[in-house]
Amino acid sequence: MSSYLSSEYYSNRIKQARKKMAPDSAMVLFSSGKKERNSGVHYSYRTNSDILYLTGINTPEFAIYIDSKEGTHIFLSESNAEKTRWEGRGVTFENISKNINIDIEKNIHPYEKIWAKLKELLKNKETVYFSLGKDGQIDVKITETINNIKNNLKKGDFAPTRIIHPQEILHEMRIIKTPEEIKLMKKAAEISAKAHENLIKYCRENVNKKELFEFELKSYIEWEFSKNALTSLAYPSIIAAGNNATVLHYTNLTSKVSAQDLVLVDAGCEYEGYASDISRTFPAGGKFTEAQKILYEIVLTAQKKAFEKCYINNTLDGIHDAALNTIVDGLFELGFFKKFLFIKNEKTEMKSSSSKEEIIKKEYYKTYYMHNTSHYLGLDVHDAGSRYINHKPRPLENGMVFTIEPGIYMPHEYDFLPEEFRGIGIRIEDDVIMQNGKHEIITHEAPKEISDLEV
Numbered sequence: 261m262s263s264y265l266s267s268e269y270y271s272n273r274i275k276q277a278r279k280k281m282a283p284d285s286a287m288v289l290f291s292s293g294k295k296e297r298n299s300g301v302h303y304s305y306r307t308n309s310d311i312l313y314l315t316g317i318n319t320p321e322f323a324i325y326i327d328s329k330e331g332t333h334i335f336l337s338e339s340n341a342e343k344t345r346w347e348g349r350g351v352t353f354e355n356i357s358k359n360i361n362i363d364i365e366k367n368i369h370p371y372e373k374i375w376a377k378l379k380e381l382l383k384n385k386e387t388v389y390f391s392l393g394k395d396g397q398i399d400v401k402i403t404e405t406i407n408n409i410k411n412n413l414k415k416g417d418f419a420p421t422r423i424i425h426p427q428e429i430l431h432e433m434r435i436i437k438t439p440e441e442i443k444l445m446k447k448a449a450e451i452s453a454k455a456h457e458n459l460i461k462y463c464r465e466n467v468n469k470k471e472l473f474e475f476e477l478k479s480y481i482e483w484e485f486s487k488n489a490l491t492s493l494a495y496p497s498i499i500a501a502g503n504n505a506t507v508l509h510y511t512n513l514t515s516k517v518s519a520q521d522l523v524l525v526d527a528g529c530e531y532e533g534y535a536s537d538i539s540r541t542f543p544a545g546g547k548f549t550e551a552q553k554i555l556y557e558i559v560l561t562a563q564k565k566a567f568e569k570c571y572i573n574n575t576l577d578g579i580h581d582a583a584l585n586t587i588v589d590g591l592f593e594l595g596f597f598k599k600f601l602f603i604k605n606e607k608t609e610m611k612s613s614s615s616k617e618e619i620i621k622k623e624y625y626k627t628y629y630m631h632n633t634s635h636y637l638g639l640d641v642h643d644a645g646s647r648y649i650n651h652k653p654r655p656l657e658n659g660m661v662f663t664i665e666p667g668i669y670m671p672h673e674y675d676f677l678p679e680e681f682r683g684i685g686i687r688i689e690d691d692v693i694m695q696n697g698k699h700e701i702i703t704h705e706a707p708k709e710i711s712d713l714e715v
């Protein structure tokens with residue numbers, strides 16, 4: 261049950277975290293609570309990624325305590341016989357003991373005992389690493405526990421005076437993936453890439469044969485994700501035909517797909533906790549219009565320029581600049597900045613610019629390209645870790661995994677554009693691993709060259 265990686269992996273993660281903790285400190289992490297969807301029904305459960313990172317355990321009513329000196333304690337609510345009849349056997353003490361190499365007798369306790377036990381454990385700790393603000397009830401219990409210690413101190417003892425967000429330690433660690441994690445990430449990427457490839461074929465084969473809707477393409481790709489492996493979704497799938505593709509987080513999925521539409525598919529599976537994130541844009545019927553092809557070529561070139569910038573010590577900002585400059589150059593040559601609608605601070609204004617410098621400096625490009633080119637990828641699709649250290653962009657290192665996803669969006673409402681360009685949204689997104697000083701694209705199996713998308 262839910263042992264994604266080896267027990268050495270998890271004990272090492274815990275050991276590494278401990279090394280980074282302040283003297284006389286403790287870290288306490290809680291699994292996420294179950295969320296009700298509607299009466300008597302819960303959303304499918306997924307715990308938070310920090311818990312998953314340290315333990316691989318995906319269950320509610322679970323917590324881990326790590327001491328800066330030594331000692332790790334686990335708290336778990338085990339299913340009783342009656343609950344088991346309804347929900348099946350959940351995670352057991354034995355599972356956890358195996359998963360993270362920990363002694364059942366001394367270090368694993370029933371979840372119900374956590375507050376009494378924390379009262380003992382947090383005494384004489386100066387600092388507590390705890391994520392305030394995630395769960396109001398747990399916030400209150402933690403504060404109560406600390407106050408309780410403070411109010412019952414014996415001579416020479418002390419109570420915690422600082423609460424620090426554990427992300428300071430864990431999110432830094434999560435930026436660099438270990439070889440074990442990279443193996444899982446490659447598998448997630450492979451499953452998703454193959455699914456995109458098959459979806460493109462399916463769409464092309466069916467769009468002229470029958471009424472094809474976005475929701476059918478969604479079911480198709482999600483079936484592809486899960487037909488050979490137990491996966492879930494890394495995020496809600498976006499399947500957007502025609503003008504819908506100009507909405508960044510389009511989730512309606514009710515439109516009919518026409519053969520001459522471009523279809524933008526942004527979908528990725530989560531495999532054993534790890535996300536993949538792929539976008540492809542393709543002509544539903546296998547033939548680009550002239551306008552679609554012109555814009556598609558710019559985006560594809562922008563992505564290739566961005567890949568060239570994936571080297572050690574360059575930065576995600578450097579990668580973004582390469583993609584952005586290519587898009588601005590391309591759109592500028594085509595005259596798209598002669599007259600355009602600029603939206604800033606809820607104000608819209610028609611503008612004109614004849615300087616690429618100005619277009620970049622004043623962010624006029626956001627009329628057509630309004631998002632960033634990259635984000636980290638890992639247990640979360642927008643993975644943990646700051647892109648900046650000391651206000652400077654963080655240099656790329658081996659073990660980093662991130663996306664490269666330039667795009668161009670020309671909504672149908674933009675009536676200042678030539679008719680043939682209105683209602684086109686394009687994004688091309690791949691996942692990249694930095695390894696041995698080089699970048700490796702792990703989602704390349706999903707086709708994106710024009711010659712592979714046309715029939």
Ligand SMILES: [Mn+2]
Pocket residue numbers: 537635663665689
């Ligand atoms: Mn993405």
